[in-house]
Amino acid sequence: MSAAPEPYDAIVLGAGAAGMMCAATAGQRGLRVLLIDHGPAPGRKILISGGGRCNFTNLHTAPDRYLSANPHFAKSALGRYTAQDFLALVERHGIAWHEKTLGQLFCDGSARQIVDLLAGECAAAGVELLCGQPVNQIAHRDGLFHVTRNGVDLTGRALVLATGGPAIPKLGATGFAYEVARQFGLAVVQPRPALVPFTLGPADALFQSLSGVAAEVAVHWGKTCFREAALFTHKGLSGPAMLQISSYWEHRTPIAVDFLPQADPGWLVEHKRQQPRAGLRRVLGATLPARLAEVLAERLELDRELGALNDKALRAAEARLARWPFQPTGTEGFAKAEVTAGGISTADLSSRTMMARRVPGLYAIGECVDVTGWLGGYNFQWAWASGWAAGQAIGTA
Known part of the structure; x- marks a missing residue:
């Protein structure tokens, strides 16, 4: 009778941004790491990000650009693995990049370069990768985590949840991490779609006729405001400004849009004095798209x-x-959301190691945790930082 195989030092579930970062970091420390993904290949969400060019970080990363029930939770990881740290890794792999706007960094080439970077780091660190089969069962006994996949029992001294949230289900995204977290007694903050377009009702049908029209606006919800482009769609409102505010928005509450955020107080009265024969449509059309000026x-x-x-x-x-004022009827849901807000409660995790406080050896990182960044590379930086923090901590406790 053959002896049971030696347990892995860590089994990482989810070969996305956070999972690959964690696996590579732990492997570089000499740990034996197994990385599992139910999809056919690693990094599928990375490949579609940033229009296929991967907005891989943001130079202006700071904890106040993240939403969480605990706004201080992200400080430790973000402070110890910064945007400059990941940028140095990108440059070490010879990947050309550019800054687009607002500190957003993109590959000059393809998002595939970031996936190849991470896969290369994992391979160099001796990480074993298994793709294409879902995990059927997880248990913890005899001091080990047991992961059953395709009828095979795999064991590890540590288990890392890095399977993300349910945003973009067409890529196989699910709430699997939440199920495992609850199994081990961890709380889950209600997940919701974030960075997602709004839908509008019949009262705003006139604006839906502007589908395809975009303008720079300032959008407000409560005390939160973003000044970026907004896009009218056949369903409602999208574009960076709307995606940003959607992460804060609560159902059945209005948002407010400033269509002329650059205008000084009294600008319309001043126009009257200078151009009394001009009509409002013409005045608005000097700054806004003609169709939007007409509707307003x-x-x-x-x-x-x-x-x-x-x-x-x-x-x-x-x-x-x-x-x-606009009164969204809702959002386009997880199908169109770029990320998931909410997730595994930070109250149950160490902000330094990402380990569950009451379950030694169990870690949660990336999007499945209740930490959600702004649009523009912030969520990738959280993936890198939280993955690195866990990868550094595994086996030290």
Whole structure:
């Protein structure tokens, strides 16, 4: 009778950004690591990110650009593995990159380069990779984690949950990590779609007729504001500004859009003095797309010469254009969400090691944790930082 195979030092579930980073980091420390993914190949979500060029980090990464029930949780990992650290790794692999806007870094070539970088780091560190079969069962006994896959019992001294959340189910995304977390007594903050387009109802049908029109706006929800491009769609509102605010938005609450965030107070009254014969549609059209200017003027019911309007009416129009209310009926859900907000509660994890406080050897990293970044490379940086933190900690406790 043959002896049972030697346990792995760590089994990492999920060969995405966080999982590969963790596996490579642990392997580089001489640990024996097994990396498992139910999909056919690693890094599938990385490949579609950033329009296929992977917005792999953000130079302005800071803890205040992340949402979590504990806003301080991300500080430790982000402070110990920074955007500059990952950028140095990118440059060491000879990958050309560029800064797009707002600190967002992209590959000049393809997102495939980032997947190859991570796969190369894992291979060099001796990480074993198994793809294409789901995990059927997980248990913990005799001081080991038992992972059953394809009828085979695999054992590890540590288990890392890095399977992400349910965003983008067409890539095989599921809530598997939450099921395992609950199995081991960890709390889960209600997952919800984040960085996701809004849907609008019949009251805003006129704006849905603007499908394809984009403009730079400032969008407000509560005290949160983002100034970026917004895009009208046949279903509602999208574009960077809307994706950003969607992570904060709560159902049945309005958002407010400033269509002219660069305008000074009193700008419309001043226009009246300078161009009394100009109509509101023409004035708005000097800054906004013509179709949008037309719809706004129609909604305001002021499409006549400015000189024919009193200052009070113009100031009211200014105020409306600065805080135009929209009442989203919802979002386009996990199918269109770039990430998942919520997830495994940070209250049950060490912010330094990412290990479960009450389950020694169990770690959770990346998107499956209740830490969600802004649009623009922040979620990848959380994946790198949390993966690195766990990879450094495995086997030391």
